[in-house]
Structures are given as C-alpha cells and as structure tokens.
Amino acid sequence: MVDSGTSYRDKVSQLISWGHWFSFFNIIAAMLLGTRYISQSGWPETLLGQTYLIFNWVGHFGFLVFALYILIIFPASFIIPSQRLMRLFAVLVATTGMMVLLLDIYAYETLHLHLNPLVWELLLSGEKTDMNAHWQYLFVAVPAIFILQLIMSEWVWRKLRKLTRKRIGIPVATVFAICFISSHLIHIWADAFIYSPVTAQRSTFPVSYPMTAKTFMEKYGLLDRQEYQRLREQRGQENSEVIRYPLEPLAFAPDASKYQKNLLMVMIEGLRADMLNPVTMPHLYQFANENLWFKNHFSSSNDDMAGLFGLFYGLPGSYAQSARTEGLRPVLMNTLNNRRYQIGLFSGDGFTNPIYYQSIFSADLQSDDLPDLPAWQADAEAVSQMQAWLAARDTSPWFGYLELATVSDYEQSGDYPQPFQPSLDSAMAGVDTQTALVLKNSYNNAAHYIDDQLGALLEDLKQSGQLENTVVMITSNHGMEFNETGLNTWGSNTNYSRYQLQVPLVMHWPNQAPEQITHYSSHLDVAPTLMESMLSVSSPAENYSSGTNLFELKNRPRKWVIAGDSRDIVVVQPQKTTVVDKFGNYKVYDKHYTPLPEGKPQLSVLMQVMHELKRFYHPEEHDR
Template sequence: MIRFKKGMFSGKQYRDETSRKISWGHWFAFFNIIIAILISARYAFLIDWPDTLGGKLYFFVSLLGHFSFSVFAIYLLVIFPLSFVVKNDRTFRGLTVILSTICITLLLFDTEVFHRFNLHLSSVVWNLLVNPENGEISRDWQIFFAPMPIILLVQMLFSRWSWEKLRSLERQKWLKAVGIFFTSAFVATHLIYAWADAYLYRPITMQRANFPLSYPMTARSFLEKHGLLDGEQYTQTLAQEGRLDALKIDYPKHSLAFTPMEQKPNILLITVSGLRYDSVSPKTMPKLAEFATTSTQFTNHYSSGNTKSTGLVGLFYGLNASYTDSILSNHTPSVLVEKLQAEKYQFGLFSATHFKESLFRQALFRGMKLAKGKFGNESAVKNFNEFIAARKADNPWFAYLDLDLNISNVSEYGQRLMQMDKLIEQALMNVPLENTLVVVTSEYGLTFNALNKKDLANYFGRDQIQVPLLVYWKDLPAGIEKGLTSHTDLLPALMKNVFNVQNPFNDYSQGHNLFERNGDDWVLVSNYRWNVLVQPDGTQYHIDRKGNYKKFDRTYQEQSSERPPLGLFLEMFKRENSFFDK
C-alpha cells in the first residue's frame, strides 16, 4: 500500500514539475520575443523604407508577427519537448538560456550582415565572414559576438527571476491577450502580403526579404482560379514594371560634373541580339571581321546578363543586371542618355523588333519618340541609313541600331550570320568614321543546348554570356585586347573619354574605364536570382540570394568546391549592392 502511494506521488510530482517548466517556458519565450523585436527594429534603418502609410504600417505588423511566431516556433520545437525530457529544472533552464543566447546573438549578427551585403545569414555567408583564413575580416566580424556574454547574463537573470516569481506571474491574465495579439499580427502579415502581391502594391511587396526566415504567403493561383485575378494581365504588368520585390535605386549617387567638350563625336551603338563570342570571323561574318581589324577588338568580353534587358542595363547604365527590375519599377533614366540630351545630340533610334523590351519604353527611352515602320532587320537598317543621309556634318548625333538574329533552329545560324554581316556593312557604309565612335556588340549570345524556359533563365554558359565587342574610334589603337572586360565598362569609358565627367566611376557605374585598363580581375554577370563571378580563365562562381553556391569551369561543367572564393565574394557583395537606396 505504501509502495503504491509512493508511485502515485512520484507521478504527480513529475506532472507538477513538467507543468511548471512549461508555464515558465511561456514567460521565457515572451521575454525573448520582446528582445528579438527590439533588435530587429534595426531592420527599419536598413531596408528600402516605404513611402506610403500602408507600407510603413505593414513593416511594424510584419515585425511583430514574424518574430513573435519565429521565437514561439523555436519554443514549441525545442524547449517544449525538453520540458518532458530533462527532469532537473536547473539543467532545463540552463539549456534554454544557452539556446536563446545563441539565437539572439545570431539575430544581432544577421542585422549587420544584412546592412553590409543585403543578404541574410546562410552557410556560405557564415563561412565567408568567420573563416580563419581571412584573418583581418574574421577579426572584424568577431566583434559582433562581444555582446554574447551580456546577452547570456540577461537571459540568466530573467530565467532565475521568472522561476522564483512564477506563481505570481501565473496570476497575470494579460499574457493570453498578448498571445492573441501576436497571432493576429502573424496572420495579418501573410494576408496583407498576399493581397499586395495580387494587386501589385509595391510598398509592401518590396519588403519580402526584410527579415531572416521570412516567406510571406502569396495567393495568385487561388485568386486566378476563382476569377478574381487576370493572370495574363498580371504577367504582362510584371514584365513592364519589374518584379514586385525590386528595391529603390540611388543612381547616380551624386550629381555629375563635367568639363566642356572640345569636340562632340557622333556615337553609333549597334547591338545584335544572339551574336555569340565566336561569331565574328572571316568565314562566318567576313565584312564585320574586316571592320574588326581597324577597331579595338575585346575578345574576352562578357555581357552583364543572360537576356536582352539585362545586357542593356550594363551597356546603358553601367550597372549589373540585378538592378533591371529596380530600373523598370522606378523608371530610372540612363546618365548617358541624359548627357546626350544635355549636349543637344540628335537621336536616331531604330529597332528590328520596335523596342518591344519593357526597358526601352519604361526607362531608357521613356518619353522619347521611337521610330515606327515595318518589323525586321532590313527595315531598321534602311531607316538608319535614311537618318544618316539627312544629318548635317556640324550636328552631332547618337544612333542606336537594335538588330536581332531571330533564329528558331541551329541550322539557320550560319545563314543568318551572313545576312547580318551584309546588313551591318550597309549600316556602316555611309557613316562618317572620321568623327564617329562606333560600338558593335550583343546583349547576349545564343545557346544551342536544349533547355526549358526555367533552365534557360538561369543558364550562364559562355555561349550565352560571352559576346563580341568592337570599338572603332580615331583615338583608340586598332588591335586585339585579351583582358577580361564587361558591358559595365563601356559607360565609364564614354562618360570619361568623350564627355569629360569629373566624378569617380563608382558615382554612376559599377564598371571600369574600358579604354584605360588591361582587363578586370573578375566581372559580374547577373539575373534576378544569381550573381555569377567570372574570372579571366573562364571559371565561374555562382551565388544566389539565399546563399546557395556553385562552381563551373570554362566549359560550364559543374565542379566540386566546398570552399568558395571568400575574398572575391566580399568584393562582389560590396559592389553589387552599392546603388540600392537604403
């Protein structure tokens, strides 16, 4: 009988102790929710702060909802099970304090990572910052672990105080109401974002990546299925205005200053969409190859992206392609186009596709009259020749000739190159070369690999991103330049050598002066997801917005690489985010 009662007592004691640990855990989780929210309020000073009241209110709702849910999720997944497993209350509270200290320290660390690189913590980013091989960098970042003992002390003090005052705290009734408030904020965060995503409300959608581990809910498919959203119109609007999470752009960083121009050369820019790096040869394009012998030919040249729009961003803005959506949504003008207008250049803009890319009408040539007529390369070249014939010798002009190979299968490639070669010859025939700077290049090359649309969007093989670049100007020596160059290097060269800009390059570009360098150490090719570092030997290092990492050799074969080039990635992060408005 006595043995039976002892067993009953032991079971009741276990339940009481477990219940007390669970109750204490609620208060300890609430305490850490408050700490997490206070630390995370720093993101308000790091993000692209919205202009509208709705956007500002959403930030605070999402701040409360996201971090209250995140902390409580850790409690449910880790601390709550420990309440049943660890019998000793001191050991249980000690483990909880250690876990919460680590999580809060990582959150503090993440705010600084986001401040510097616009990325949240991942395994690659972690290795990048604390790797002992980067001694100076590692020591710099270890400073952010200095508050860890203070955080640990605060956690220990609250742990002991709340355990001793638990009976008094349990009589408080307001914690339940606070829990309902935080739950409502979490639900509201996702419902509001789903609405904003469906109705293209950018002050909210641009906050998608504000916080670590944040994945806001979208409901496009549901709304489209029930007839509440026009999917075709939605896709078209995104193509015109850029992705919804695009940030504001600060371009140029400072007003540009110029010295007077002694002479104003004409400028002709010819782009041939789909022209590969190996296309310009005496066999495939004899006339263009002949023109190349009188020009500066950059043979290790890369586009800024793997599509037409992303390549144009590098050429006209001097920026990497990750800014494409920001330029579209903010209708950002090019400093080159603005300077041409200020110098009273006459514009001749001709396109085989009638400038169908959104970048032309939304930003680059926004508000300008674009030539109309028949579609096709022949029509564009004919209109260009008529423009040249009508020019007076003393009036400087800028002409942009946008051509397109438009190939549906590989067998047409050689024939189309010969046709394009003749058209370019016709375009150059009547150009006064003695006072004209001519640039011939491509926004991207054609790949003959059988890829679906999704895979093609993230394909960065040499056939897609390495393109020809020919520059003819009387002030440049003819010859072959084998140094690594990028589309982003052309704009600084024009602004410095033609228009006499006085500002440093990093005020208006991420490239270098194409005319004054022997090649870059690396160039950056991008799209909305991936940043690709290309080295002179063709080796590529890929890293996406979530910190995923890949390495490819010159032939685009993926290589095993456990250790990314940490120093290069640090340089890339600094350059890549330099023009986002924060």
C-alpha cells in the same frame, strides 16, 4: 503515488508558465535586435508599406521565438525533471538563438544576405578578409548574452506568480497573432497585385516566407491571371529595393560641351563572340581589325533585359528591377539629352523589350512604324531608315541606336543567301542531319546576312565623312549556345557558359590606332567609357557605375567580371566561373563550363562582388 503525480504535474505546469513568459521577453529582445534589419532596409514610403512592416516585424519575431519555444523548450519541460536544469537548458537555447540572430544581422549589414551556405562559407573560410576578422568579435557577446538570459530566467521565475495574476497573456498573444495573420493577408494582396512597397520587404527578416495565394484567388474569381502576367511584365519582378543612382550629382569639365562627337551604337541580338570571324562576318571582321577589338568582352547577363541594362546603366543586372520599378533613366541618356543630341532609335523588332520604353528610352522612344515583317526584313528596313536619318543630319551632334533581331530569330527562315549548309531549310526538305549542326549553320547564315547589312551602313558612314567624328560601338546583349557544353543547354538564359555570356565589342574611336585588346572587359565598362572619354564627366565612375573606363583597363586589367540577374550572381574568371543563386547555394565550373564538384569560390572576390551588388541600395533614399 498521488503526491508524486500532483508534484510532477505542478512542476510541469509551472515550467510551462515560466517558459511562456521567458519566451515573451525573448520576443521583445529579438524585436529590438530586429530593428537593425529595418535600419538597413529603410522605411517604406507608403502607409500600407509602413503598416505591413510594423505588422511583419511584430508578428514575424513573435512567431520565430514562440516556434523555438514550442519545438524545443516546451517538450523539454516534460522530460527534464529539475526546474534549475530545465531553466539552464532554456537559457542555453535562448543564448544560441540570439547569437545566431546577431550573426544573421551582421551578414545582412555586410552582404545584404541572411545566413545561407555561401555566408557560412564566407564566415568559416580561412581567407584573411575584413569580414572574417570582424565577425569573430561577435562571439565576445556570448558570455554577456548568457548572463543576461540567466538574469532574465531568474527574474521571471521569481516574479512568475505576480506575472500570472496580471492575466495579460491572452491579450499579448492575441496582438502577436493579429500582427502575424495581418502581415500575411497584406502580402497575399500585394503579391497578387504586384504592390512593390510590400513585396520588396519579403527578404527583410530572416527565415521569412510570406504567404501567396494566387491560385486560390484565381479559383474564386479574385484574380485575373492574364492581367497579373501583363502587370508583371510591365512593372518587372514584384520585389525591388529602392536604388540610389547616381550616388551623387554628376559634375562635368568646364568645356564639356565643346567638340562633341557623334555616337552610333549597334546591338545585334544574340550574337556570340566567335561569330566575329572572316568567314561568317567578313565586313565586321575587317572593321574590327581597323579599330579597337575587345576579344574577351562579356555581357552583363545571358538574359535580354539584364544584358541591355548593364550596357546602358553600367550596373549589374541585379539592379535592373529596381531601376524599372522607379523609372530611372541611364545617366548616359540623361546626359545626351541635356547636351541636346539629336536622337534616332531604330529596331528590327520594334523595341519590344519593356526596359526600352520603361526606363532606357522612356523620354525618346516614338511609336514604331515598322510593318509586321519577318525579322530579316524588319532589320533591313531599320537599317534603311537609319541610313536615311543619318543622311539628314546637320552639324549638331547625334546619337543613333540600331537594334537588329535576325540573329536571335535565326530559326525563322529568310530569303537571303544561305552559304552555311546544311541549314534549317535543307532539314525541312528532308535531309537527315544533326540538330546542333543544322541550328548552328542557320545561326551562321543569319549572322552573315546581318554582316552585309552592317557593311552597307558602315560604308555610308565612311563615305559621308561622319565616321571621322563618330564613336561607333557594335556589340550584343548576350550570346547563344548550341549545347557545346554538353549540358543539354540551348539558346540563351539557360546557363552562364562563355557561349552565352561572351559577346563581341568592336569600337571605332576617332584618332585611336587599331588594337586587339585581350584583357577582360564588360558591358558595365561601356557607360563610364562614354561618360568620361566622350561626354567629359569629371565625377568618379564609381558614383554611377560598377564598371571602368575601357581605356584605363590596360593599367589595371580586370581579374574577373560580374554577370547574372536578380536570381543569380555570376563571377567569370579566366579559369573558372562561379554561380551563386539567391538562396546562397553556389556551383563552380571550369573555363569550359564543366562542373567542379569540389570547387570552392574565391571568397575574397565574392566579398568584392557582394559589396558591389548592394552599393547602390541606400536605406536613406527611402526618407528623401
């Protein structure tokens, strides 16, 4: 009995010692494979970012493999009596782990995503895509990995006594522990102070959950929460990748500067598409019927900032944080400045959205002189200032931008006609009415008021003769919902229904016949349209945009549009809408935004979308 106990204890001790060394060499193998993530994500520009990457690379893979050993192989050492059987079990576990790592690397290189429900859906789908064809070849590596693991297992077992004598286990474990702890401490600091060269790496490696401690730091006076919120609002979200925009320097036609047209863009905040009707907005409705009216036009997001970003940059909202962090201006604005356009910027809310002064108009925005007025009065003042500015223009080409806020601020009562009743005014007077009806009527009244303001502006433009040489675009950053979907969602940025995503687009283009266009269009199409058809860029639109020239959509109509932001990917199709969150979970809705419990995304479309969402992220940009 004593001999038996001693033998069992010796066997277990030997297997545990072997397991430690077997895990160590698998950590080295995992780290070598992990360099693929680094090559795809790029090398940070700052010393602290580089230090964090190295510490995180060593510590994270050391932790992952050792955790696998502690959770699976270590307990099995006490259960499986045969050392040969135990080593075979460990080899199978290691082979499986390495195979999953290879699949994750492939998913990261292909989709810039780690393994998640969506990626597994893509990998296991029956659709014939390039991804499905290629990933299956990875399983050819399984026998090779298994054989290499067997060889490593046998070699470690034979050399176990010699390895044990070297007494380097504790120093090696100390290095991994220091790297692991240091990486998390660096991230805690970077997260608190929004240091993007570090926080941008939080999703580089698989199963990565870097530590944050804002509450703890605030408790002990190490963090000012208000200052943190201010910095976060100023700089945008804390994690952003380096964007390469445009992909190549732009080229223009030789006579690009001749016969330049003026450009007027009107952004009506929060105006949804169905407001463009003869009752609510008669002036704009008439203008739409006399020009180009895109009746199935979608914003790039249901969010203020991402909607503006898509309009000016022609890129999905997922790129917005990167552009803000790096202060990249839209190629549209750069081109207008290079052509010496006179620029006039007018806003009813003083351009309070940070993306205006951080990137879009960073070189043009002057301090706002508008008094502190209610939105409806501030809008009237902005329109008046634009009318005066237009009246003073000479023969030089000009770009005018007008932002109107009354519609989005419809709950603030205004001293203007209220033809739609009952509205908020009557509700405040004690009239018992349905909340949705009251809010919707107040919203209609605000749109009706803005329509009067627009009517006067457009009439001035026509009377002065400037309309004959001016491109006019009237649209919105996103729509508004009044719980029409029945999901208890109101306003904007609450779901991705058409009420929140579909917006008007009315375009006056000199010498273009009136037309109502019913095929799908997107905010992403506006920048390439202006760049190609107004500013004569000869470079392909794909070099600086995810959109298509609106005049070319007749020949190749869209089957879907991209929307969303840094949190969600949204694909809008005629009969359904697919929403994928940043963790890869997805939901499918019908055209009325009713959830489809058994709905599946169209994987070939999602593959195209995923490609578009990473096309402007180029690792080599880090080295420039």
